[in-house]
Amino acid sequence: MAGVRRRVPRQADVARLAGVSQATVSAVINGRARESGIPEQTVRRVEDAVRQLGYVANAAARSLKGKGNRLIGVHSFESMFPIDQLDFYHEFLTGIEQQAVADGYDLVLFASTESADGRRHIYRDGTNRLALADGSVLIGVEHNASDLARLAGEGYPFVHIGRRTVPGADISWVSADYATATADIVARLAGLGHRRIGYITCADRVDVHLDKEAGYRTGCAAAGLPELMYVIDPGHVDDAWLDAVLATGLTALLLEGAEIATLVAALLDARGLTVPGDLSAVVLVNLPAVGAPRWSSLRIPRNEMGRVAVKLLIDLLADPAPAPARHVLLPCEQLDDITIGPPKG
C-alpha cells in the first residue's frame, strides 16, 4: 500500500473538483443529466473528476435513500463452502454467479450472520443484514420459518432456492420438479412390467420430500399400482427389515436420498442380491461422486436453479409494486439407466 491513504471520495469531493454542486454530480452519475438539462460539457467535467478521484457511490448511503446498489445477497442457513458438501452449494453458486455476471450485479455472501452453533440467521442483534443488498437469494435445506415469514412481511425482495411453504407468507421460490420426475420414473418402471414399486423415505420430511412423495403417489395412481411407502429411521434398518420389505414382492425401489441408498445397497449386497438383476433401483437425488452406490438417479438442475433464482429476483426488483410471489419449477432429468431393468422372473 504505497502512498497516502486518502479519505474515500464523496460526491462533494467530485463536485468541488468539477466546479459544480453535489446535486449536479448526483444527476450525472445517475444518468439524469439529459433530463436535468445538464450540457454535455459539464457532464464530461464531472465524469473526468469521477475518474480522477476514483469515486464510487457509498452502498450504505445509496440504499438508505432507497436506491439499489446492484448488489444481490446470497444467504444460506449454514456455511457456504463446507468441505463435505462441496458439490451442493458450488453448483448453485455457479449458476448464481453466471446470471449475476450477465446482468451486471455483484454478489454479497452473508457470512457475518453466523452464530456460535454454526447456524446462520437472517435477523441478528435485531438487524437484518440482508438489507444491504437490493434483494437476496436464500439457499438451504434447513430453514427458519419465522425468519422467512418476517422477511416476507417486511416486503424485502427475495427468492428461495427450493420450494418453501411458510404459513402466512407467500414466498417466491425456484425448485426442481421432483414430483413430475418421480412420477415419470414410476411410469417408466411400470412400462417395463414392474407391478410392485416401493418408495423408501425418511421420517423427518420437508417440502422437497413431500414433492417426491406426491409424485410417487401420482405415478402409482396413473399406472394403477399400489403405494408401497416405507418410512424408515436410517439408524434402525437391518436384515429383518429388508426381509419384511422383500417379502411383499417388490421388484423396484425408489430411494429418497444418498444415505438411504447406501444403507440399502449394503443390505442387498450382504444378501447377495444384485441391482438391477434382482431389483431395479433409482435414487431421487444427485448422488455424490464417492460414498454412494452408483445407481440411476435424478440430475437436479442446480446450476439452472441458481440462474433462474437470480433472474427472478431481478424481475422482482424491477417491479416497484409489491408483486405476488412467483414460483418456478425446473425439469429434473433422470440420470442414466444402469440400475433400471425389467422385473425378475
Place this chain on the structure above:
Amino acid sequence: MAGVRRRVPRQADVARLAGVSQATVSAVINGRARESGIPEQTVRRVEDAVRQLGYVANAAARSLKGKGNRLIGVHSFESMFPIDQLDFYHEFLTGIEQQAVADGYDLVLFASTESADGRRHIYRDGTNRLALADGSVLIGVEHNASDLARLAGEGYPFVHIGRRTVPGADISWVSADYATATADIVARLAGLGHRRIGYITCADRVDVHLDKEAGYRTGCAAAGLPELMYVIDPGHVDDAWLDAVLATGLTALLLEGAEIATLVAALLDARGLTVPGDLSAVVLVNLPAVGAPRWSSLRIPRNEMGRVAVKLLIDLLADPAPAPARHVLLPCEQLDDITIGPPKG
C-alpha cells in the same frame, strides 16, 4: 411477498411507543444503557416496544453512520466458480469465508466487472467497483500489473493471494513458501543418494514459478549438486526430448505443474519406465483428483492462505495510518512419499 406492505418501524417509532427519545432507544439497543445511566425499568420499556413493533435496525443507516460496511471484497481475474477449476478457488474461498465469519464480515464477490472476453477488471469505465467494500482480497494466477499498481497507488486496502511484485507498488500478499518446500525436497532426495536431480518447468514463468526455481537452486547449492533445469514448451516435448534428458543421468525429477507431470508420465510410461523404481518424481503443485498422475506432490495450504489474507486485510483496515505492505509466507507440506525412492542402481 404477501399482505400490506406496512412501513418498517424505525427507532423513532419505538421511541414514541416507549415514551422516550430516539437517542435513548439507540442507547438501549446498542447496549450503552448502563453507561448512559438509563435505569432498568426504562430499558425494559424500550425492549418491550422493540418486540411489539418487531423493530430491526436498518443496516444501511448503521453502516452509513459508522465508517465501514463490514464488507470484504473478493476479486478474481476470472470467473470464481469455473467448472474446470472447482478445487482451485473453492479452497481459497473456504478459508476466506471462515475468517470472515470469525470476524463478522460479509463478502462481496465481484462479478459485475466481467467483460465480454470473460476476464475481470478492477477498473471499468475508469471507476473502481472494489471501493464498494472496505477492502479486498484479490486472487488469480493472471494479473494486470497496471491495475494493481493503480489500486495500490490510490491507497485502497487489499491483500493479494499469491506473491506479486509490481514495479513501483508495494503490495501486501499471502503466499505459500514454495522456495523452502522445493529446497527441502531437493535436500530429501539428496539425502536418499540422488546426485542428479532435474527440474522441469515451463517457459512463461510468473512469480510463483520463480519461487520454486529459487528453492531448487538453493537446494542444489546446499547439497553440492548441479542445477539441471529444463525449460520446456508443453506442446513440443517428445521421445527425443526424453532421451536427451535421461542421457544426462538423472535419477529424480521435480515437475512444475500437473500438465507437465501428465506429459512426462505418459512419456515414461511409453518407455516402460516406472516411478519411483527407475526415477523418483515430485510435482510442485496440488494435484487434481483426476487427470494427473498420482505422484508425490506439494500440499499448497490454500485454506490457510485465504484465512490469513482476510486476517491481514482486517489488520490493514484497523490501522488508520498508511501501513507498509505486509507479506506472509505459509509453509507448504510435501504430500506423501509414494514416488520418492532411492536412486536406481
Place this chain on the structure above:
DNA sequence: TCCGGTCGCTGATACGAATCAGGAGACGGT
C-alpha cells in the same frame, strides 16, 4: 438558601446520496 453533583434523559447534528423546488442569468418579444 445556595452550590455542586449525580441521574436520566433529550435535542441537535453528522454520515453520503437522491430529489425537488426554485433561482440566477441569458435571450427574445413587445
Place this chain on the structure above:
DNA sequence: ACCGTCTCCTGATTCGTATCAGCGACCGGA
C-alpha cells in the same frame, strides 16, 4: 423597460442511526 421563457444549475431537505453536549430535576452538604 418589462415580461416570459428557457437553460443550467444550487440549496435545502430527506432517509435512519449514532453520538455528544447539555439540561432539568433532585439530593446532600454547608
